[in-house]
Amino acid sequence: MIGLRGGISAAIVVILCAALGMIAWGAQQAAVRTIVPTIMAKADSVGRSAAALVETATQAGIPVDRLVGVKPYFEALIRQNEELAHMRLVRGGVVLWESGEIEGPDWPEVHTAVVARNGAPVATLVIAIDPRLVSEQVAAVLIDVAFIGVVALLIALELVALVVGTRGVTVLAAVEARVRALARGRLVLHQAGDAATDHLIAPIDRHMAALAQRHAAARTLAQARGDEAAVTALDAVAAKTGLGSTQAGANQAAAMVRPALFLFMLAEEFTRPFLPRYVQALAPPNLPFSADVAISLPIVAFMAAVALCQLPFAAASEWLGRRNGFVLGAALAACGYALSGLTGSYYVFLAARVVSAIGYALVFVSAQGHVVDRSAPNERAEGLAVFVRAIMVAALCGPPIGGVVADRLGGNVAFLFSAGLAGAALLLAAASLPRSVRRPHGHGLGLGDLKAAIQAPRLAPLLFGCAFPAKFILAALCFFLIPVALQRSGYSSAAVGRLQMIYPVIMVLAVPIFAGLADRYSARSFFVAAGGTLAGAGALLVAFGTTPLVLAGVLAVLGIGQAMSIAPQSALVADSARHVPGGHSAGVLGLFRLIERSGNALGPAAAGLMLGAFGFVTSMMSVGAIVVIGAAAFALSGRNTETTGPSSDAASEEASVQ
Amino acid sequence: MTRTTAVLIGLFALIAAACVAFGAYFSYATLLNANRAAVEARFAITAQRIAGTAELASSLGIGLSSQQTLTELLQREARIDAAVTTIDVADEHDLVLFSSDPKRIGHGDSARAAATVARVIENDIGKRIGWVVVHYNPGVLAEGAEALARDLRVIALPTLIAAALATVAVGLLLAAGLKRAVRRAADPASWPAPARAALASADAAYAAATPVPPSTPALRIVAAPGADRPGAKS
Numbered sequence: 001m002i003g004l005r006g007g008i009s010a011a012i013v014v015i016l017c018a019a020l021g022m023i024a025w026g027a028q029q030a031a032v033r034t035i036v037p038t039i040m041a042k043a044d045s046v047g048r049s050a051a052a053l054v055e056t057a058t059q060a061g062i063p064v065d066r067l068v069g070v071k072p073y074f075e076a077l078i079r080q081n082e083e084l085a086h087m088r089l090v091r092g093g094v095v096l097w098e099s100g101e102i103e104g105p106d107w108p109e110v111h112t113a114v115v116a117r118n119g120a121p122v123a124t125l126v127i128a129i130d131p132r133l134v135s136e137q138v139a140a141v142l143i144d145v146a147f148i149g150v151v152a153l154l155i156a157l158e159l160v161a162l163v164v165g166t167r168g169v170t171v172l173a174a175v176e177a178r179v180r181a182l183a184r185g186r187l188v189l190h191q192a193g194d195a196a197t198d199h200l201i202a203p204i205d206r207h208m209a210a211l212a213q214r215h216a217a218a219r220t221l222a223q224a225r226g227d228e229a230a231v232t233a234l235d236a237v238a239a240k241t242g243l244g245s246t247q248a249g250a251n252q253a254a255a256m257v258r259p260a261l262f263l264f265m266l267a268e269e270f271t272r273p274f275l276p277r278y279v280q281a282l283a284p285p286n287l288p289f290s291a292d293v294a295i296s297l298p299i300v301a302f303m304a305a306v307a308l309c310q311l312p313f314a315a316a317s318e319w320l321g322r323r324n325g326f327v328l329g330a331a332l333a334a335c336g337y338a339l340s341g342l343t344g345s346y347y348v349f350l351a352a353r354v355v356s357a358i359g360y361a362l363v364f365v366s367a368q369g370h371v372v373d374r375s376a377p378n379e380r381a382e383g384l385a386v387f388v389r390a391i392m393v394a395a396l397c398g399p400p401i402g403g404v405v406a407d408r409l410g411g412n413v414a415f416l417f418s419a420g421l422a423g424a425a426l427l428l429a430a431a432s433l434p435r436s437v438r439r440p441h442g443h444g445l446g447l448g449d450l451k452a453a454i455q456a457p458r459l460a461p462l463l464f465g466c467a468f469p470a471k472f473i474l475a476a477l478c479f480f481l482i483p484v485a486l487q488r489s490g491y492s493s494a495a496v497g498r499l500q501m502i503y504p505v506i507m508v509l510a511v512p513i514f515a516g517l518a519d520r521y522s523a524r525s526f527f528v529a530a531g532g533t534l535a536g537a538g539a540l541l542v543a544f545g546t547t548p549l550v551l552a553g554v555l556a557v558l559g560i561g562q563a564m565s566i567a568p569q570s571a572l573v574a575d576s577a578r579h580v581p582g583g584h585s586a587g588v589l590g591l592f593r594l595i596e597r598s599g600n601a602l603g604p605a606a607a608g609l610m611l612g613a614f615g616f617v618t619s620m621m622s623v624g625a626i627v628v629i630g631a632a633a634f635a636l637s638g639r640n641t642e643t644t645g646p647s648s649d650a651a652s653e654e655a656s657v658q
Numbered sequence: 659m660t661r662t663t664a665v666l667i668g669l670f671a672l673i674a675a676a677c678v679a680f681g682a683y684f685s686y687a688t689l690l691n692a693n694r695a696a697v698e699a700r701f702a703i704t705a706q707r708i709a710g711t712a713e714l715a716s717s718l719g720i721g722l723s724s725q726q727t728l729t730e731l732l733q734r735e736a737r738i739d740a741a742v743t744t745i746d747v748a749d750e751h752d753l754v755l756f757s758s759d760p761k762r763i764g765h766g767d768s769a770r771a772a773a774t775v776a777r778v779i780e781n782d783i784g785k786r787i788g789w790v791v792v793h794y795n796p797g798v799l800a801e802g803a804e805a806l807a808r809d810l811r812v813i814a815l816p817t818l819i820a821a822a823l824a825t826v827a828v829g830l831l832l833a834a835g836l837k838r839a840v841r842r843a844a845d846p847a848s849w850p851a852p853a854r855a856a857l858a859s860a861d862a863a864y865a866a867a868t869p870v871p872p873s874t875p876a877l878r879i880v881a882a883p884g885a886d887r888p889g890a891k892s
Contacts, residue, residue: 008670011828019678019821026813027685034689034805035696042700048738049707056734081703137696144688152681159673163666172662179839185852187860203844211860218867230867237863241856404687492691 005172009160016156020149027145031138039083039134040110043127046077046084047112051125054089054114064089064114064123065096074099083137085130089114091123102128147498151397158393162259162428171201178204181247187211188242212244253374254386256432257326261367262390264330264425267337267418268360269398273497274406274414275299276484281411283346294346296480296608298353300601303475305357307597310365311590317366322373323433325366330426333359334419341415359422370433395504403497411493454591458637459576463595465634466532466569469627470562471599473535476607476623477558478503482551485616491548502552506559507566515567524568525635531565532631539624542617554620663836667829675822682814686806693802698775701742701792704735705777708790712747712779722747722779722788723755732758741798746791747779755788772796 050073058064074087078100085107086100107128114123174190178201181188189208215238222230238244276295283294317325336356343349368387375383406414454460483496518527538557541550577588603623610619708731715725725747732745736758744759754765773796779788842848846857 005666007832008667008825008829011832012670012674012825015674015821015824015828016677019674019817020681022817023678023681023685023810023814026682026810026817027689029813030689030806030809031692033809034802035693038693038696038700038802042696042703045700045739046703049704049735052734052738080706137692141689141692144692145685148684148688149681152677152684155680156673156677159677160670163669163673172666175836175840179836179843182843182853183839183850185850185856187853187856200840200844204840207844207846211857214864215860218864222867227867230863233863234867237859241860243860401684404684407691408687494687494691 005164005176009157009164012156012160013153016153020152024142024145024149028138028142031141035138035141036134039137040108040129042081043084043110043129044112046081047110047125047127050074050077050087051112051114054123054125055116058114058122059117064091067097070097071099083129083133084127086126086128088126089123090126096123100128104131107131144494144498147400147501151400151501154393154397158259158262158390158397161255164255174201177247181242186242186247188245188247190247215243254371254383256434257367257370257429258386258390260326260330260425260429260432261363261387262394263421263428264333264360264363265391265394266398266401267333267421267425268356269394270402270405270414270418270421271337272399272479272500273403273483274411274493276480277487277493278406278411278415279346279349280487282344282349287346290608290612292484292612293608295484296604296611298350299475299479299604300608301350302353302357302360303597303601303604305354306361306364307594307601309358309361310593310597313361313365314369314590317362317369320366321435321437322366322370323429323435326363326370326429326433327426329359329362329364329366330422330429331359332356333363334422334426335359337415337419337422341412341419363425374434389508392504392508396501396508399497399500400494401497403492403494406493459573459588459591461634461637462528462569462572462576463592465630465637466528466565467573467592468595468599469532469630470535470565470569471596472603472606473539473558473623473627474503474562475600475603477539477554477603477620480604480607481611481616481620481623482555484611485546486548486551489546495548499548499552499555502555503559503562506556507563510560510563511567514564515571518564518568518571524572527568528565528572529631529635531561531563531568532634533561533628534564535561536624536627536629536631537561539620539627542620546616660837663829663833667826667833670829671822671825674825675818678814678818678821682810682818686810689806689810690803693806694799697794697798697802700739701775701794702777704739704742704745705775705790705792708732708735708745708747709777709779712788712790713781716779716787717782722749725756728756729758729760732756741795742792743795744793746789746793748789748791750786750788752789773799 053073054064054067054070057067070089074097078084078087084100086098086102088098089096108131110127110129112125112127113121114125116122178190181190182204187208189212190205215234219231219234222234275298279295279298280291283291287294289297313325320328333356336352336354336359339352339355340349343352368384371383371387402414402417405417478500482499486496486499487493514527514531518524535558538554538561541554541557544550573588573592607619607623610622614622708728711731712722712725712728716722728747732747736742736745742758744757744762746754746758746762746765747756748754748766752766754762757763771791771793774791774793776789776791778786779790781787842850846854849857
């Protein structure tokens, strides 16, 4: 039986797919009506310019059939304007000069008259346009619109989850749970909650309670008279129907924090596509370092602050309480975003980014701690999966929206949007998370834990050969080099944002597949090494060019490579953690996170230095080479013994969060 | 529950409508960018052509500020396309040296103005020696934006309303189904077949285990009329 909440969520997906399909159709029609005439106008402009040149020559006394260099000129124009397929100069129905090819009789043409000084017609210049290229341009717009559709759908699902997860629908959830249990033939009791007194629920609960009571009484009587057969029969019925047992409610810890976390992460993801452009405009010319370093520095400062705060904040979040930690972190981040949008000073902007990073780290550890605190060990992987999904969906939706907002309203307004989102996350967390339980003696992790952790068997090659380079290349390419390169080629922030969606899309789709394969073939080390090699090798694709298509290919290969390695890598880390003596397993996970975050911080820093010194292509290839070397070092370190630990899927939820 | 259901259906309808509006607005923004790119490509050709001429003269040893014939070229190119308002050639410091509009000579910051397309003029060693800046009528973009907004509004508004109404309709259908199910759940005689089968097995086990007649007859299954017929709804 499908409930109201599940049913309407599914219906919204279907309805939105149909509605967004209609919007895409409308967009296609609008593009044909508006953009195609603009392309024709461009051909007309080229025609009039060429005709003016011919007129200048003829007015100087050169007969039109004796002109020199017309054919190479036409060829150059066709080469510069890919929509133009064929150009010809015609006089009295006779073609004097022509260049290019027409493959269809109905290809659109633009005619421009060449006239003498007295206005008498001398010749006609005809330009044929290749309709396939015009269609390609419209199709490219439609691909962008399709991306927008995916983002709209994902946001709708997050909003649905937000509504479904609120306390207001407790009664509905309780009703659905009881109706669903009966539809499956389960006569179970339900946990008494806020909804138990509802007039619709109470009669059902009374029936179940009476049945359970009757069953228990009959069993007691049967036991008392020593009727083993009756006891066995009653137990068999109880096992089959659930009589007397209480159905536990689903763990809501992750569902509670998911909407607030999604909104918060969206705030940071918003900034990804336009940040380099924004910083470039903000950076004064007299800085003591190069422009590329100036652009990378705010990204480095943010990532470094997150990396450094992560460990101490684990204890701080326990001391503050999870809700308080989340609220305080979101408030700090909101202030940081607002200051980033309002300041005109590069150094104040740097400080604002650090404030946002501190808030980000506190929110992250508080949200993660909330899920871990409130779920049993067997529920933890599922809870963290919800947690990771909220972050990945934010990574998918944030860049394209942030790009469009920055293009339309400016980067400073986009930062204020981020501040608003962080503020909304704060309010949502305050309203939806349970009251904080403060643990004054929360100790987090110390240096001793990290020292012990690094001695875990075979951990160092994994962390320094694979985990660090994975985040190093992600931050260097995705957050710095590719946005900067596209920006310098004249692409909008919206275009950068859409390109940045490729990586999270692939991760969301491919991580579970590769995790399953790595487990099935007991080949985690192989997948880690192969994934790292592939991710690094993808960066070498820039040797074939730096067009958006090639860069999309780089991001796609990076995504596939990291999707291959991330879950098996987390499983190997979790495996190492189990082998650490002296109860330092938490230290392994803490060290893993610290090294990953350091990669995040050093990636843009190194990329900024390399970009200024060696240029884009060399920087990309160098970053890729570092990752390939790291993967090779890991493969050669002899880590090829597979042990049976937690499944990659489950481990990845524990250890693979951004 | 009725109020909760109504609020929930209303919220879901709002979400559907908001997401259609979001999709439509962002599609509009995407089309706007595409339109701008198409419009500016037209003026970029003109800028490129003039930059090529200036670079050729520069390679023959004529400094940019000495290329006096540029004025006539700029005026001719500006006349060709009615959407072009003025064309400037500025030096590397953005100071206008030549222009199709003589009043602009000596002005600065030409390349950063709105509704402009700029192309760099380089010398033989690739050093920037100036800019060609084509100023175009912003009305060209505005016209396109208006047409796009009109076209999209025509499709987006009915789609948005239809999505909201469809969500309400589906919500009401599902709510009615849930209400029926919950009413039936309150009466064991109307329980779905799997629940009735479970109850029957519980009754049978109870009857077998209890030598005296059961004290809670109200829980015995009472078959609804036609409930045992093949094909009866569960």
